[in-house]
Amino acid sequence: MQTNTIYILLADDDEDDRTFFRDAFAEIKINANVNVVHDGEELMSYLKRTDIILPHILFLDLNMPRKNGLECLAEIKQLEHLNDMAVAIYSTSASEKDIEESFVRGANIYIKKPNDFDSLIKTLNIATTINWQYHTDSLNKDTFLLRIE
Amino acid sequence: MRIKDFVFSSPFLKVLFVSLIFLLLFLSSIIYKNTLQVSNSTKWVVHSYKVHLALDRLMLTLKDAETGQRGFIMTHDKNYLKPYLGSKIKVRSTLAQLKWLSSDNTEQEKNIEKLEEMVELRFGYLRYSMYQDSLGSMNKQNLKESLDTGRNLMDTIEVHANKMIALEQYYLEKRNENYVSKTTVTPLLILLIVLFSLAIFSxxxxxxxxxxxxxxETNRQLMITNESNRQAEKIGGFCTWTWDLKTGELKYSDNLYELLGCEPQSFKPTRKSFTAFIHPEDRQKITEEAAALLIENKQLIQHFRVIRKDGAIRHFKSIARTIDHKDKRTVIGIMNDITDQNEANFAIEQRNFELEQINGELESFNHVTSHDLQEPLRKIQTFISRISSNDMDSMSETGREYIGKILSAATKMRTLIDDLLLFSRTNKADKIFEKADLNELFQNSLQELAQAIQEKKATVTADPLPELQVIPYQIQQLFTNLISNSLKYSRPDINPAITIRSEKISISQMAPSEAKPDKIFYQISVSDNGMGFDPQFSESIFTLFQRLHSSSEFPGTGIGLAICKKIIExxxxxxxxxxxxxxxxxxTFFLPE
Structure with missing residues (x-):
């Protein structure tokens, strides 16, 4: 395992989306370690495990069974050891309500799932190469939503 | 207060009445007193007359006696002696009468005593003359002397009697003076009273x-008012009652009986008789509240149920309050049968609830269909993009063509879903109005459409726009939709020119059906030199999914103008x-100021 490897975690209940996600990362020329969980509850128990390396970025789907993305987000922000983890909302919806809610609850970026594969690659590329420190400090409603069509 | 009002006000009339009565009583007592005095005067006249008469009779009797005696002396015929013989008794009774008449007058009493003495003396001489005569002719000298002395005495008596008459006359005159002065005043007084009474009577x-x-007139007005009240009660389905707290008398209007299902005035209005109609469950509450009204003395509104004579349960609303007039306190009440109203309200509420539910369902249906459709569509698009980038080369010509068609169909579906989402978002209730500069919103729209404007070589000119209370993102959407509409339906041979005009107008310039009264509107128009449309479509153009062109000519969803209409609404x-x-x-759209 190399030191400049970037650890990525995706929480999404949709199998196709998980496949797209993995395939996209396979195309991106970076050292990425992609893990996936299938729903909110699995996500939370995974993040509470001690034998894992905490992900740098969590891609969090909002619409999941058992525990949805927003609930998970709220719980994550309560946990101190996850403070350094960037949370990227990764959702089909681009409704004002969802965007505002996740902004208020402390997500770092909002990604609307793109409609074609090339856009997906571009989006994920940007999302993983962001200078998170800088991005988080200057976060506002306009920079929060990442949308590449 | 005007003088007339004061004059006819009842305290004034009372005072006037009482003082008039006293005045009349006072005048009557004066008249009574005067009348008494008049009758007194009359009595005195009679008195004087009687004295006068008695004295005359006395003199006459004496003279008769004298004449009789002379006759006897001359003829010695005993018949002549008759007056002489009876005269003494006559004179005495006359004297007694005189004494009685003058018992209150000492001077006359003395005179009478003197008269009596002289009369006795006269009788003495008469007797003496008779005696001398009986002695025969030798005593002729003595007889003559006696007769002479008698004659002289008689003269003295006459003088004395005349003196008495004069005295009586004097008294009478003195009294008369009094009488005359009073009798002239009395008729004047009576006349005055009569005139005065006449004036008052008139x-x-x-x-x-x-x-x-x-x-x-008041009665007539009252009758009319009563009748119109009665009609109003009947038509309005309400009734009235009054309760005089002083006498305890209750009065019900005719309609009260009818609302209870009874014949008007068919039972005696008492608290008990009405309470009997109140639903037993409401009875106690209503009675307690009514008792509280009497203590607190304010308006009381009650709702209760009534069981009508025919057994039907009706809902009544009652408003009661006390009114004070002078020292009389009355409770007045109005009651409504609100059963129908309640039922209608309930039906409306029910309908509203259903409508809200249906609306909610529609909205969520709209949301779900457009939102949830996105997910599979996105996957289709993504898979197509993967096929087209990876496997296009190994596909046949037809396969590639079909993939292209699937892609364009999916793209069209995407636009449709996005527009529908936008439309459903425009529908939503959480609209926040804030003061916004429409120029700014318009510039934002131009920026959004900058690329299209450039491509079409369009010119956009605009008047200065107002600052209004609006939902900013919706107005921006409105400008975007209208301008992009103009760009889209431009004529190919001519550069699009879009003009935005703004004008402040009052209601009179608008058709009454198009706006609420008393409002200032901004009339903003977006006009172009494009293809235009057939005027017959000027209404239907705003209908959802309504399109005037085939999608091969002009791709579109038919939602854009529907959104505009929604925003303006x-x-x-x-x-x-x-x-x-x-x-x-x-x-052209109109926005209220």
């Missing part, structure tokens, strides 16, 4: 007459479209 008559006609304005085929279109 005043009273006038006043009563006037009051009577006023009362008649959200702002309580109106929008209309005017167009002429191949000449251009004008979209």
């Amino acid at each position: 005043m009273a008559y006038f006043k009563i007459n006037k009051d009577l006609s006023v009362m008649e 959200n702002h309580k304005g109106t929008i209309k479209a005017q167009g002429r085929l191949n000449e251009g279109a004008v979209f």
Whole structure:
């Protein structure tokens, strides 16, 4: 395992989306370690495990069974050891309500799932190469939503 | 207060009446007193007359006696002696009468005593003359002397009697003076009283007459008012009652009985008789509240159920309050049968609830269909993009063509879903109005459309726009939709020119059906030189999914203008479209100030 490897975690209940996600990362020329969980509850128990390396970025789907993305987000922000983890909302919806809610609850970026594969690659590329420190400090409603069509 | 009002006010009338009575009593007592005095005077006249008469009779009797005696002396015929013989008794009774008449007058009493003495003396001489005569002719000298002395005495008596008469006359005159002075005053007084009474009677008559006609008119008005009240109660389905707290008397209007299902005035209005109609479950509460009204003395509104005579349960609303007039306190009440109203309200509420539910369902249906459709569509698009980048080369010509068609169909579906989402978002209730500069919103729209404007070589000119209370993102959407509409339906041979005009107008310039009264509106129009449209479509153009062109000519969803209409409706304005085929279109909307 190399030191400049970037650890990525995706929480999404949709199998196709998980496949797209993995395939996209396979195309991106970076050292990425992609893990996936299938729903909110699995996500939370995974993040509470001690034998894992905490992900740098969590891609969090909002619409999941058992525990949805927003609930998970709220719980994550309560946990101190996850403070350094960037949370990227990764959702089909681009409704004002969802965007505002996740902004208020402390997500770092909002990604609307793109409609074609090339856009997906571009989006994920940007999302993983962001200078998170800088991005988080200057976060506002306009920079929060990442949308590449 | 005006003088007339004061004069006829009842305290004034009371005072006037009482003082008039006293005045009349006073005058009557004076008259009574005077009349008494007049009758007194008359008595004194009679008295004097009687004294006079008695004295005359006395003299006459004496003279008769004297004459009789002379006759006897001359003829010695005993018949002549008759007056002489009876005269003494006559004289004595006359003297007694005189004494009695003058018992209150000492001077006359003395005179009478003196007269009596002289009369006795006269009788003495008479007897003496008779004696001398009986002695025969030798005593002729003595007889003559006696007769002479008698004669002289008689003269003295006459003088004395005359003196008495004069005295009586003097008294009478003195009394008469008094009498005359009073009898001249009395008729004047009576006349005065009669005139005065007449004046008062005519005043009273006038006043009563006037009051009577006023009362008649008031009665007539009252009758009319009563009748119109009765009609109003009947039509309005309400009734009234009054309760005089002083006498405890209750009065019900006719309609109260009818609302209870009874014949008017078919039972005696008492608290008990009404309470019997109140639903047993409401009875206690109503009675307690009514008792509280009497203590707190304010308006009381009650709702209760009534069981009508026919057994039907009706809902009543009652409003009662006390009114004080002088020292009389009365409770007045109005009751409504609100059963129908309640039922209608309930039905409306029910309907509203259902509508809200249906609306909610529709909204969530709209949301779900457009939102949840996105997910599979996105996957289709993504898979196609993967196929087209990876496997296009190994596909046949037809396969590639089909993939292309699937891609364009999916893209079209995407636009449709996005527009539908936008439309459903425009529908939503969470609209926040804030003061916004429409120029700014318009510039934002131009920026959004900058690329399209450039591509079409369009010119956009605009008047200065106002600052209004709006939902900013919706107005921006409105500008975007209208301008992009103009860009889209431009004529290929001519550069699009879009003009935005703004004008402040008052209600009179608008058709009454198009706006609420008393409002200032901004009329903003977006006009172009594009293809325009057939005027017959100027209404239907705003209908959802309504399209005037085939999608091969102009791709579109038919939602854009529907959104515009929705936005304007959200702002309580109106929008209309005017167009002429191949000449251009004008979209005009009105926004309230």
